[in-house]
Amino acid sequence: MADAVLSRRQILRTGALGGAALFLGVNLRSADVALAAPGDNATFKPDAFIRIASDGRATLIMPQTEMGQGIYTGLAMLIAEELDLPLDGVVLEAAPASDKLYGNPIFKVQATGGSTSMMGYWMPMRKVGASARAMLVAAAARRWRVDPQSCRTEAGAVLHDPSGRSLTYGALAGAAMRETPPTEPVLKDPSKFRLIGHSHRRLDTPEKTNGRARYGIDAMPAGVRFATLASPPVYGGKVLAIDDSQAKSLPGVRQIIVLDDLVAVVGDTSWAAMRGLAAIDIRWDDGAFANVSTETLYNDLEQAGRSEGAIVVDTGARDSLIGDGVISARYELPLLAHAPMEPMNCTVHITPGHCEVWVGTQVMTMTQRAAAEEAGLTPEQVTVHNHLIGGGFGRRLEVDGIRKAVRIARLVDGPVKVVWTREEDIGKAPYRSVYGAWMKAKLENGKPVAWSHKAVGPTVVGRWLPPAFNGKIDNDAVDGAAETPYDFPSSFVTWVRHEPRGVQTAFWRGVGPNLNIFATESFVDRVAHEAKQDPLAFRRVLIGKHPRARAVLDIATEKAGWGGALPPRSGRGISLQFAFGTYLCTVAEVIVADDGAVSVTRMTTAVDCGTPVNPDGIISQIQGGLVFGLSAALHGRITLVAGRVQQSNFHDYRVMRMDEMPRIEVHVVRNAEAPGGIGEPGTVSVQGAVCNAIYAATGVQLMRMPIDQALIAKDLQA
Amino acid sequence: MVSMRVNDEMTEVAVDADTPLLWVLRDLLGMTGTKFGCGIAQCGACTVHLDGVAVRSCRLPVGEVGDRAVRTIEGVGSTPVGARVQQAWLDLDVIQCGYCQSGQIMAAAALLAANPEPDDADIDAAMAGNICRCGTYVRIRDGIKRAAQHG
C-alpha cells in the first residue's frame, strides 16, 4: 500500500533507511522505554524491543502486527541473528501504542501494511540486536577484565575462548544495563548469517493449532456482554425509526441501542444479540446515495478518464500517440470487500476517565486516537490491547469498527464485545474502489515506440495518512505504472484522482499495483499480439534496466514449460512486475470450457525480493497471495443497486475454495539485495497472468474483472 | 439448562436451547478456539466433531446435541488422528493468520478418521466447505497427506 512520506523506491534508492533507523531510536533509553519495558533491575532492556530476564528468558516486542504474514517470525529472526539469541523459547509480545517507539520506519506511524515491514525494519531490527549484543559483550568483558574484542557470542551467551569462560545473557542482564550502547553497532557480515536466509518454522503457530491463540474476537474481559450492530444499508444513511417490540421480548436480549446511524443489540450471547437485531424493524433515511449503482460508478469512472490528470512520467510519448497505428485499451477493476475470516469486532470497556479496547488492528495508534475521540478522552486515557489478526488485507487499517464499538460502549454498563455479522462485514464496509486504466501504445516495425498509461482511481493514502499525499500524485496509485520493467523509447504516465460516490474506499491487498500491473501486463500482451509476437519474446526484448526482472521472467517461464503444447482452449499467460521493491513473474495456465467456465490449473511464480529472510515464509506468502488474487479474478465483485451492496455472505461473495485450487509452484531467487515486500506481490500478479492465459486460450482479452464467462463461451466466439 | 459432553467432560449451561452450539462454546463456556466466520454453514470456521463427525456448530442448536460427544479444537489433540494433524500442520508451517485453522484441523481430522488414505478428490470433497482467506490450501492438502502417512 501507501508509498507514504517518501516513496518506497526513493527510500531504497536514497538509503533513507539509515535515517529510519535513527528515528526508531535504536539507542533510546528514555523514560518511555522504561515504561514500554517494565521489569526489575536485573532485566536487560536496552531499548523498546528486547527484554532479557536474569533467568535468561527473552521477550521481543513486536512493533508490527501479526496477521498471518509471518512478520513476528521475520522480525524476531533479524534481532536474534545479530544478538545470537536462540529463537526457541523466545516470547513475542505485541507492542503497546506509541508512534514514537514503534512507528513503522516507512509510514512514521505504528501501522502494518503495504508490504513495508521487512523493507522498513531490515536495518533497524538488526541494529537493535547488534547494539544489545555489544552491551552484553561489554558487560562480560568488564567483569572478566578482558578486551571486548576477544569475546564472542553464541546461543545466548558471551564466550571468552582464551580463558574458556562464558556467561549467559541472563547472568549478564543487570550488568549489561549499565553499559553504554554503541553509537554505530557493528552488523554481522551476511556470510556469517545462521538464521537469515534459512527457513525457520513460524513462532506464532503452535497455539494456532490447539485453539489457544487469542484474536480480537476472543477477548473475554470479566463480565463482558455481547453486542452486534446494523449500519445503514446505504453509505451515509441515518436511522429514521425502529420497531423493537418483538426484539425486546426475546430471551437473552439485554439492551437495544439506537444512535443516529446505527442500531445495536446487547445480549447474553452474540447469538442472542444477532437474533434480537434481526427482529428489529429499522427504517432508514438513505440520504444522498440512494440512486448509486454499479453502472453509476463505471459511468463516473469513464467520465473521469476523459480528464487529463496529473503528469507522472513524460518522456515525449504524447505526440506519437495520435493517428494511425495507435493501439488503445481500457482495463477496469470492480469494488471488492476484504472479507477476512475473522469478522470485524472490537471489545470496549469504558469507566470514568478510562477506555480499554481489545481488538486486532493494523494501526495501533490510530486505534487509540479514534477510541479517545469517540469516548471524549485523551489518547493517554485509552489502553489498547492488540491481538493476533484473523486476516487483515487492508480492512484492519481502518478504524470505523473501533469508533462504532466505542460509541456503543459509552451506553453500556461494563465491557461489551461488538461482533459484526458476516452480512455487515461484507455489506457495510469500506471497499476496494473501482479503478480504470486507459492504455495506448504505438508500434513501429514490431516494437512499441511510445507507451501511455492513465490510471484513474481514488487516493486512499490522502484520507488515511494525509501528510503522505502531496495533493498532486498518489505514489501508491501509480506504483507499477510510473516504473515498469520495460524500456519504452518514450512514455507518458498520468494519474486522475477520482473518488467514487456512495462508497468508502480502502486499501486492499495489492493496492495500487493491482490496477497498474493488470493493465500494463494485459496491454503488453495485447500489443505483442498486434505485433504478432510471442509474449515472452516480446517482453525479453523490452526489458532493459532491470536484469532482475529478466531473471524472474526466465525462471518462471522455464519452470512453467512455456511454449510446450497444450490441449485446445488452454493457454498460458505471463504477468511480470516490479512493485513493493520486489520483482515477480507469474505464469498461469488455464482451460476454458465451451461455456466459458475457466479452470486455472497451474500457477508458477518466480520471485526476487532481495535477501530472503525466511525463504519458506516467502513461499507461503506467495502461495496465499496468489489464492487471494484468484478469488478476485474468478469471483470477486461487490455490486450496488439503489446504493445497497447486493452481496452479503460467502454464498454470494465467493472466494476460492480447496476444490478450485490450481497446482502452485514458487521459486525464490537468492541474492543479497535489501529485502522487498512480499505480502502483496503475489496477489498483484494474478489478474494479468490469468487474463493473458485466457487470451492465449480463446483469442479474447478480458478488460474488466472479475472474469465474465459469457464473453469467452465458445458459441459466442463461433 | 442444557447438559452435554464436551472434550470428555460433562458440562451444564443455562441457555436457551435454540442457541447454536458455537455461541455456547465461545460466549458461555469461554472455549474460544472454535471460530465464527459466517453463521450460515458456508465457511467451516466453526467446525467441531459430534461423535467424531465434522459438523458446523453455527447451525446446530445446542438443544439438539443430546448425548452425542462434542469435541472441539481444544480437545482434538487428545485423539491420535487429531494430534497427527496438528503435528503435520506444524511440520509444514500450514498456518498463516490461523483464524480458519481450528475448522480446517477439525475437518481434516474427521476426514482422516473416516478415510485414512484420502486421495485428492476425497480431500476436495471433505475440505471445500472450509474457507481460508489467507490461501493456505496447498499446505492443507499436503498436511492431510502427511498426517495420513504418519498414521
Ligand code: FES
Ligand atoms: S461460522 Fe459456521 S460455517 Fe461459517
Ligand code: FES
Ligand atoms: S490461515 Fe488465515 S484464514 Fe486460513
